[in-house]
Amino acid sequence: MTSFMPPAQRIWWKVPVGRQEIVWILIALVWCLIMFFMMPYWHVYGKQNISNEAYQTTPAKYQAKVQAMIDKYKVREETAQKIPVVAPPAGSDVYLLARLWQWYPMLELEKDKSYRLHISSMDWNHGFSLQPVNINMQIVPGYEMVVTVTPDKSGEYTIVCNEYCGIMHHTMLGKIWVK
């Protein structure tokens, strides 16, 4: 009857609030604050945070860095397309590029060692989705993001593209081996 009529009291903002609502608002507010402080807490004590390090770049500049790394650390090639596999030393800068419809090159990393992983796109938006560990990041053209990764389990990992990037989007895969 009254949710669609003007409030019964002209000065409705002076009507006292019931105890039940006050209790619930306080509980909810405390929960909201806990959720808020979990994020800075995790930056200090948690181990999974996306860094704030990123640079503007161009496809040509970025591709040159990728190529330099491949020239230095290539160990073999995979598939009929001869995609290079790179085994960069622990602690080094590793460059991965995304383009229609490929992750390039493939990487061989050592378990429990950290790497500065750079990722950028040569063309459109792509989605870095590392499976089965399930790490997902947005890859935006014109930006080179840098994340320090520390693979803590060995095995074969696949990079799926999970940002729609055109008609062959679903064929875009990459590989990382952790030894």
Add this chain to the structure above:
Amino acid sequence: MSQFRQCPDTGLFFHKPAESLMKANAVAGAVCLLIGGILGLLVILTRWPAVHLLPADAFYMVLTAHGITCLIFWIIFFEMAILYFAGSTLLRSRLATPRWAWAGFVLMIVGVISTLTAIFQGGSSVMMTSYVPMPAAPHFYLGLILFAVGALIGCFVFLGTLVVAKNEKTYEGSIPLVTFGALTACIIAIFTIASGAEILIPTFLWSVGYISHIDAAMYRVIWWALGHSSQQINVSAHVAVWYLIAGVLFGARPMSEKVSRAAYLLYILFLQLASAHHLLTDPGISSDWKIFNTSYAMYLAVLASMIHGLTVPGAIEVAQRNKGLTNGMFEWLRKAPWGNPVFSGMFISLIGFGFLGGISGVVMGTEQISIIIHNTIYVPGHFHATVVVGTTLAWMALTYLLIPVLFRRKMILPGLAKWQPYLFGGGMSIVAIFHMAAGTLGVARRHWDMGFAGNPLGFEYPGTAYLLMGIAGVGGVIAVIGGAAYLLITVGSLLFGEKLDASAGILQSFGVPLADSVYSTEKPERLPMAPAEAVEGHGDSGFEAPGTFVLAMVLLVSFVVYYFINWKYLSEVWPLS
């Protein structure tokens, strides 16, 4: 000449031009829902691994069209109807500048045709988000711009109507809570549409060659101020619809006008910050910015939704208890009219939005947890709980209320209507839950082939993921049946339902006014304030709605448990810094 008619059943006053506009917008919305629903069926049948219906190019085209048609066209057309209802009908006011409102409506229709044409010509399969530099045809963007301008005109007509009502003193005291909620939606809509203009107009100019470059990261930041905020319009509007239905069916009064309106004010102040949810794993945006914005400045908008989550069912409980349903915690709820689709639709919308959509939305919108959820099919799972189980089902419930009142037709197939909210809400909840589950296993969204058939690199998601996607497919088919039932009932009622007014012909169902003689009121009597409560004030007698409080605590406990489960999942992935 008299311009108003009074509904003999409800006493509501309809202004002739406003009534026609409401009908036209609601019908246009239903047509969009029909198109969008068929497209949705094609999408879910393709993502159901065992069926895998469409080829890749058709799938991406259909998915683009499904998102835009349902999320933008259907919902916003219906929202226009709600704005006119909340402004003109509820305030007993004439609608300001009906001709402008019609111009807006025509622009919206032209926009729909333009964008859908672009998509189905095949060159604009860019998804709803149309991230640059992936190009779409110019008339894809142009259509969206025209639609947005039309909606913006509708917003200003609503604001103008509030001014008219105030000046002509059509109501006593303050505007009703439902109108206040619609006003919140309108304010958020204006922010949203301004953001849309800011990014889509340059993108249109880029697509025709006048601008050489648009920064891809900036596009995402501004586009999401359109993309996410437009969903916040829905939140504000469907909460208003919940309050309306609680008021109409139960005579429920807000537990506290102050609390409910303050919660809406929190929406206005903070809800738009949520566009950050989409950018949590983006490069070039700092953690400070992400944390402040993704949390709506310390979750104050979440607080607002949690408040509505208590006060809407709480208002119903108080009204039911006043009618004598006082046994135990839940007699008020058990003896609610579960066979009335207006109630069941509204209540499933409330529960689905809160438990499925709300909790998952906050969890995935946590800065670091986004790492294990971003762009997986968890995301569509979440928003099918919010905008389909939440918003769409609320619109459906409201439609059942409006068929006799606005369209003056008796609803056909009442037996089917009883089941419709359960079919639609249940099926869509299955879609939401199982997509979310598949997302936690890493399954990608917007992806044609989760099996990567024939790929030399080869990859398989866990077998469970296929099962989950299959169950989601079954849920989707159930939901589509529920959606088809809704369209059958509503369109059938408009065409063949028993006429409650002699002049309510077929054309009248689509916007033509009823016979002149029906509009016999020159100026409705001023809308009085709600009658004062029997017992004044609250607070001294403990909890008025204990059952609702228990439900709210169940929500909170689920929320806390699920939230920390996801932190646990996150802690198991590779260390990143």
